[in-house]
Amino acid sequence: MKTFALGGVHPPENKISEKAVTEVLAIPPKVYIPLGQNLGAPAKAVVEKGALVKVGQLIGKGEAFISANVHSSVSGKVAKVDDVIDQSGYKRKAIFIDVAGDDWDESIDRSDNITRDCHLSPEEITQKIKDMGVVGLGGATFPTHVKMMVPSGKKADCLIINGVECEPYLTSDHRLMIEKGEETLVGVTILMKALKVEKAYIGIENNKPDAVENLKNLAKKFKGIEVHALKVKYPQGGEKQLIKAMIGREVPSGKLPIEVGCVVQNVGTAFAVYEAVQKNKPLFERVVTLTGKSVKKPANYLVRIGTPVNNLVEASGGLPEDTGKIVSGGPMMGKALTSLEAPVVKGTSGILIITEKEATRPKMVNCIRCGRCIGVCPMGLEPVLLAQLSAAERWEDLENELVMDCMECGSCHYTCPSGRPLLDYLRLGKNKVGQIIRTRAKK
Numbered sequence: 001m002k003t004f005a006l007g008g009v010h011p012p013e014n015k016i017s018e019k020a021v022t023e024v025l026a027i028p029p030k031v032y033i034p035l036g037q038n039l040g041a042p043a044k045a046v047v048e049k050g051a052l053v054k055v056g057q058l059i060g061k062g063e064a065f066i067s068a069n070v071h072s073s074v075s076g077k078v079a080k081v082d083d084v085i086d087q088s089g090y091k092r093k094a095i096f097i098d099v100a101g102d103d104w105d106e107s108i109d110r111s112d113n114i115t116r117d118c119h120l121s122p123e124e125i126t127q128k129i130k131d132m133g134v135v136g137l138g139g140a141t142f143p144t145h146v147k148m149m150v151p152s153g154k155k156a157d158c159l160i161i162n163g164v165e166c167e168p169y170l171t172s173d174h175r176l177m178i179e180k181g182e183e184t185l186v187g188v189t190i191l192m193k194a195l196k197v198e199k200a201y202i203g204i205e206n207n208k209p210d211a212v213e214n215l216k217n218l219a220k221k222f223k224g225i226e227v228h229a230l231k232v233k234y235p236q237g238g239e240k241q242l243i244k245a246m247i248g249r250e251v252p253s254g255k256l257p258i259e260v261g262c263v264v265q266n267v268g269t270a271f272a273v274y275e276a277v278q279k280n281k282p283l284f285e286r287v288v289t290l291t292g293k294s295v296k297k298p299a300n301y302l303v304r305i306g307t308p309v310n311n312l313v314e315a316s317g318g319l320p321e322d323t324g325k326i327v328s329g330g331p332m333m334g335k336a337l338t339s340l341e342a343p344v345v346k347g348t349s350g351i352l353i354i355t356e357k358e359a360t361r362p363k364m365v366n367c368i369r370c371g372r373c374i375g376v377c378p379m380g381l382e383p384v385l386l387a388q389l390s391a392a393e394r395w396e397d398l399e400n401e402l403v404m405d406c407m408e409c410g411s412c413h414y415t416c417p418s419g420r421p422l423l424d425y426l427r428l429g430k431n432k433v434g435q436i437i438r439t440r441a442k443k
């Protein structure tokens with residue numbers, strides 16, 4: 001069975017919600033929908049206080065090249081446009097809506113009929129994806145329409161679909177592949193048409209045999225789609241690792257997958273593309289896993305964007321007494337939440353409630369120069385050195401040592417026997433170097 005070659009770790013999986021069939025979460029009385037839910041510039045509000053909105057109505061327009069539209073996930077009245085503390089812990093502009101009923105925009109097809117044929121041209125498909133505010137749902141939230149625009153001089157020959165879901169605990173993609181397999185594959189064919197490629201490869205780690213079997217069976221009805229089971233190894237969901245595992249191509253440092261003829265999309269994104277193109281449905285809800293060892297009811301919920309995290313926690317039996325930390329995402333790459341009022345956004349794949357015992361960090365001691373962090377780095381970096389440079393604020397050296405190649409997978413941090421907070425240093429360093437690079441580009 002295939003996997004990527006360089007580095008990687010095997011954290012315990014704990015996929016305790018994998019059998020929990022997706023439930024529709026009740027619509028909350030209030031939602032806070034951030035205007036910046038994508039990698040790139042935030043959208044600009046196109047509604048004001050007092051406006052009446054329907055489900056699926058455009059409320060934020062992505063005007064920059066890298067930006068995405070934002071739609072209302074509920075019907076009701078705009079209470080205000082104000083700052084909200086989002087999952088990053090920072091304040092961001094959001095549209096606050098008081099919910100009234102569940103009145104959908106008439107143009108959205110709400111039937112369960114699966115529409116397989118798509119008569120739009122590649123350009124029309126990309127425009128539709130843009131209009132509907134689709135972004136990458138694997139966590140990176142890069143606007144999907146931008147990813148579909150192959151730069152001149154480059155050519156895509158295959159599409160790679162990421163069904164790996166390698167983060168321990170998370171199961172939202174797993175459920176989607178079982179419950180919405182056919183729709184997801186139609187989404188894949190639409191992406192293939194937009195990219196003008198004949199082949200798509202779907203990679204799924206072998207700890208989800210039911211998803212592999214389901215998609216393999218369904219793929220027989222589609223031309224050019226192959227489904228492959230992959231050996232379990234974290235972080236196989238990284239684009240570069242997945243490409244290497246699936247088709248053996250290596251994306252050079254600082255380059256994008258298109259350099260080796262690939263475009264990578266997540267399974268959740270393929271499903272969102274299906275809904276956008278075939279159902280005229282903007283991206284205003286998604287599947288979110290709510291899980292943790294002490295959670296009364298670990299579950300997968302279909303959640304309207306803007307729903308406060310607290311609503312998911314309450315639906316699963318409330319906050320366990322021994323809660324040590326609440327994380328958005330998985331235990332490897334996720335970020336701790338500062339408030340349960342933070343809204344679910346397009347990039348929220350899961351909410352993980354970590355017990356006090358699990359949240360206790362090992363005591364940090366001196367680096368023993370064991371080199372384990374170097375051995376597990378899937379990007380071939382030297383995390384111990386990068387962390388030292390970051391701590392010493394040597395930003396230029398940090399850039400030269402390719403800190404921007406770090407995908408923040410946390411494998412180094414996970415494996416360090418000295419409890420060094422490597423990922424914290426790396427994120428700090430990437431942030432600073434990223435700022436320096438952006439400032440330089442503007443000059």
Ligand code: SF4
Pocket residue numbers: 376377378379380381382383405406407408409410411412413422423426
């Ligand atoms: S340096 Fe970055 S890419 Fe390498 S293991 Fe650490 S977090 Fe992952």
Ligand code: SF4
Pocket residue numbers: 366367368369370371372373374383384415416417418419420
């Ligand atoms: S794994 Fe930890 S102790 Fe070992 S070299 Fe890296 S930072 Fe030092």
